[in-house]
Amino acid sequence: MSLVRVPVLRCGRTVWDRSRLPEAEVRGRIGRLQQQMQQARLDALVIYGNAYMPGHVTYLTNFVVFEPRKAALLVLPADGEMQIMIKVASRDMVFIRDYTFPQAVVADDLGVSLKHHAREAHLGHGRTIGTIGTQLMPRSLYASMHQTFADCSLRECDDLLLRLRRHKSEIEKVIMSEGLQQAQQAFGRVREETTGGTRHDFVARLDYQLRMAGCQDVDILIGGSGRSSLGIGGSQVLEKGKLISVYFAVLYLGYWVEAGQTFMLGHGSHRLRDDYGRAYDKLQESLARVRPGARASDIAVAREFAKYGPGQGMGTDREERPFLLEADEALAESDVLVVRASLAPSPLEEIFLAQMLDVREGGYKLLGEPLSAELITV
Amino acid sequence: MGNDAELELRLQKIWAQAVPRQFDALLVYSSPLKSYFVHYVSNYTLIGEGALVAILPDREPVMWITEEWDLDRARQESWLGEILPSKNLANSAVEFLGRTPSRIGAIGLEWGAVGFAEDLHRVFEGRLVEATEIYDEAAFIKTPFELQQIRRAAQMADVGFLRAWEACREGLREYELAAEIAFALRHAGASDSFNFLYSGTRCSGMVLARDKELQAGDLILLEITPANQMRTYSAQLIRTGMLGEPPAEIKGKFEILTEAMEHSLALVKPGALSSDIARAQNEIVARHGYKEYCRPPYMRSRGHGFGLGRFELAEGVDIPLEAGMSFVVHTEQFFPDAGYLALGDMIIVTENGCERLPQVEPRLAVKK
Numbered sequence: 001m002s003l004v005r006v007p008v009l010r011c012g013r014t015v016w017d018r019s020r021l022p023e024a025e026v027r028g029r030i031g032r033l034q035q036q037m038q039q040a041r042l043d044a045l046v047i048y049g050n051a052y053m054p055g056h057v058t059y060l061t062n063f064v065v066f067e068p069r070k071a072a073l074l075v076l077p078a079d080g081e082m083q084i085m086i087k088v089a090s091r092d093m094v095f096i097r098d099y100t101f102p103q104a105v106v107a108d109d110l111g112v113s114l115k116h117h118a119r120e121a122h123l124g125h126g127r128t129i130g131t132i133g134t135q136l137m138p139r140s141l142y143a144s145m146h147q148t149f150a151d152c153s154l155r156e157c158d159d160l161l162l163r164l165r166r167h168k169s170e171i172e173k174v175i176m177s178e179g180l181q182q183a184q185q186a187f188g189r190v191r192e193e194t195t196g197g198t199r200h201d202f203v204a205r206l207d208y209q210l211r212m213a214g215c216q217d218v219d220i221l222i223g224g225s226g227r228s229s230l231g232i233g234g235s236q237v238l239e240k241g242k243l244i245s246v247y248f249a250v251l252y253l254g255y256w257v258e259a260g261q262t263f264m265l266g267h268g269s270h271r272l273r274d275d276y277g278r279a280y281d282k283l284q285e286s287l288a289r290v291r292p293g294a295r296a297s298d299i300a301v302a303r304e305f306a307k308y309g310p311g312q313g314m315g316t317d318r319e320e321r322p323f324l325l326e327a328d329e330a331l332a333e334s335d336v337l338v339v340r341a342s343l344a345p346s347p348l349e350e351i352f353l354a355q356m357l358d359v360r361e362g363g364y365k366l367l368g369e370p371l372s373a374e375l376i377t378v
Numbered sequence: 379m380g381n382d383a384e385l386e387l388r389l390q391k392i393w394a395q396a397v398p399r400q401f402d403a404l405l406v407y408s409s410p411l412k413s414y415f416v417h418y419v420s421n422y423t424l425i426g427e428g429a430l431v432a433i434l435p436d437r438e439p440v441m442w443i444t445e446e447w448d449l450d451r452a453r454q455e456s457w458l459g460e461i462l463p464s465k466n467l468a469n470s471a472v473e474f475l476g477r478t479p480s481r482i483g484a485i486g487l488e489w490g491a492v493g494f495a496e497d498l499h500r501v502f503e504g505r506l507v508e509a510t511e512i513y514d515e516a517a518f519i520k521t522p523f524e525l526q527q528i529r530r531a532a533q534m535a536d537v538g539f540l541r542a543w544e545a546c547r548e549g550l551r552e553y554e555l556a557a558e559i560a561f562a563l564r565h566a567g568a569s570d571s572f573n574f575l576y577s578g579t580r581c582s583g584m585v586l587a588r589d590k591e592l593q594a595g596d597l598i599l600l601e602i603t604p605a606n607q608m609r610t611y612s613a614q615l616i617r618t619g620m621l622g623e624p625p626a627e628i629k630g631k632f633e634i635l636t637e638a639m640e641h642s643l644a645l646v647k648p649g650a651l652s653s654d655i656a657r658a659q660n661e662i663v664a665r666h667g668y669k670e671y672c673r674p675p676y677m678r679s680r681g682h683g684f685g686l687g688r689f690e691l692a693e694g695v696d697i698p699l700e701a702g703m704s705f706v707v708h709t710e711q712f713f714p715d716a717g718y719l720a721l722g723d724m725i726i727v728t729e730n731g732c733e734r735l736p737q738v739e740p741r742l743a744v745k746k
Contacts, residue, residue, distance in 0.1 A: 001426070006411055012557070138488050
């Protein structure tokens with residue numbers, strides 16, 4: 001179950017803000033991964049990211065794959081500097097080398113570049129090569145990788161990096177919290193200005209505010225007001241007395257955050273306010289069970305309130321572990337996740353709520369502002 | 379939301395390519411990386427993990443989507459009458475098609491993850507052949523409906539540029555300028571957009587928006603590409619401007635771009651080759667002494683299409699132009715003594731020449 005769309009280009013603010021994400025933090029991650037490699041007796045890791053799931057690459061380089069046609073490959077030796085191969089035009093490299101580490105190179109063909117690098121780095125006969133994210137590769141590149149390492153022992157090692165990524169550092173939580181607060185404030189401004197207009201107009205105004213707040217990528221779905229599911233814009237007029245439900249996910253300094261808000265335009269029925277209260281209460285019940293060690297099945301809202309899925313972890317990917325749909329998945333301290341609840345009071349209305357949190361000892365800390373317990377009307 | 383006539387026309391174009399290749403069924407797949415494959419035969423914009431359409435010659439297509447919650451929207455938006463949820467697209471497809479089709483063309487599979495591609499090949503036991511080229515060839519010539527979508531996208535691009543130029547001022551950050559462009563495009567109806575820009579005194583390439591503030595004397599290069607419903611219905615507008623009076627040297631270089639683009643556009647007509655258009659630009663640039671900068675790594679192509687049926691305008695790419703093709707003709711040129719300057723117009727090839735879509739004039743924009 002997924003809400004993800006990939007744009008033709010992530011063309012918002014594209015920077016490495018070293019004041020927020022110090023290079024030392026990223027180098028520290030690389031170092032910890034290399035330690036794990038040494039323990040696992042791996043000679044090198046091949047790590048892949050694309051525009052759908054850029055997270056492994058972003059986590060180790062700050063680089064977010066910004067276009068579906070492009071992808072990135074990293075080759076990390078157990079000891080030594082990482083090779084970063086990115087499929088971009090050569091004239092983009094001046095920009096790229098400021099956006100990620102300066103050793104990044106252009107790769108017109110990732111398979112050819114990988115083969116060339118493997119030869120130069122003596123990753124040949126008898127070596128043990130771990131692979132991460134390579135199940136995302138297209139068939140041709142996957143086959144090319146296997147051919148390059150035909151004389152090596154290849155081993156899928158996604159867990160090595162997934163474990164590191166899952167435990168969010170304080171720096172990561174600050175970035176995600178800041179991104180979410182910016183996003184929520186932007187939403188609040190747009191909501192307060194809304195007097196009507198179309199769904200498409202609302203989405204355009206929210207998209208603008210989010211990009212002005214420094215978001216690199218923005219995805220907005222809108223529902224209610226004549227539609228009982230989240231959808232893409234639309235020419236339908238936002239009507240007074242009707243609910244407007246909004247899902248928005250933003251990419252901020254390499255990290256994804258999500259919010260789900262529902263409000264009413266003008267005054268409507270008490271029934272809708274009560275329904276909002278029901279969805280809100282269900283979400284709070286779910287949050288009350290959050291603590292390290294709690295199972296996803298204990299936390300996830302009941303199925304009838306989980307139309308879009310009960311939620312999951314977020315970070316350098318929009319959807320990452322822990323997945324609340326996986327019943328036995330246990331939460332851990334420093335997981336950062338989004339928890340959702342939804343309710344369709346009628347075939348033409350919808351309530352969608354989503355709250356992000358950081359799992360802490362004994363419970364959790366909210367990321368960003370708490371949802372309103374009462375239905376907001378404008 | 380039906381458009382039976384347009385769907386029928388597209389299916390005819392697709393089968394015209396598929397039948398000579400002896401395909402008796404087609405499977406069209408979209409991963410989140412490329413939603414336009416499924417969109418082309420369904421008018422459905424993908425949200426979530428994936429969608430698959432089965433096309434048979436003697437019945438209406440069937441579509442499966444992975445997000446059951448999105449069924450209502452899919453059924454409202456799509457031209458197809460039969461849309462079903464599926465937790466396993468490969469299994470749904472093989473259960474539906476059964477053993478009868480002996481040779482099945484797979485469209486879009488190269489953009490899927492290896493696991494899905496392997497699954498699909500496995501369940502069809504050797505009957506599947508990857509054949510995305512069928513789609514591209516079917517989409518080379520746009521239908522009248524598609525051309526209208528592209529014309530509308532070109533209008534959006536004009537709006538995007540005008541808002542961008544109005545917003546440009548000293549102190550505006552590049553990402554704020556990018557936000558202005560994205561808003562203007564979205565407000566005008568764009569479903570997505572692909573926008574690059576540059577600000578500074580010497581462009582090494584148009585890139586993504588940074589924190590840099592625009593300054594007096596900056597060149598501003600804008601590549602604005604709204605998509606109207608899907609990537610294939612995109613129109614690109616490329617303009618160069620300056621915050622302040624451009625020096626004579628820049629004006630002179632820009633005149634070379636203008637001359638190159640106008641000269642190449644004059645050659646666009648049915649029967650001309652895509653390479654002719656590129657060569658025409660290269661000749662003009664070379665005549666002014668910049669021949670060695672008309673090839674990689676400085677210059678890749680002199681134009682291209684978008685999405686399905688995309689081709690490049692480059693020497694060595696000999697695609698005969700036909701009425702109904704649509705692409706951008708752009709003169710992005712690196713000058714060793716000035717950096718990149720850029721100019722580009724979206725066109726439609728007509729029976730006698732071309733229809734230029736932008737209303738924004740192809741001149742060096744100046745903001746004093």
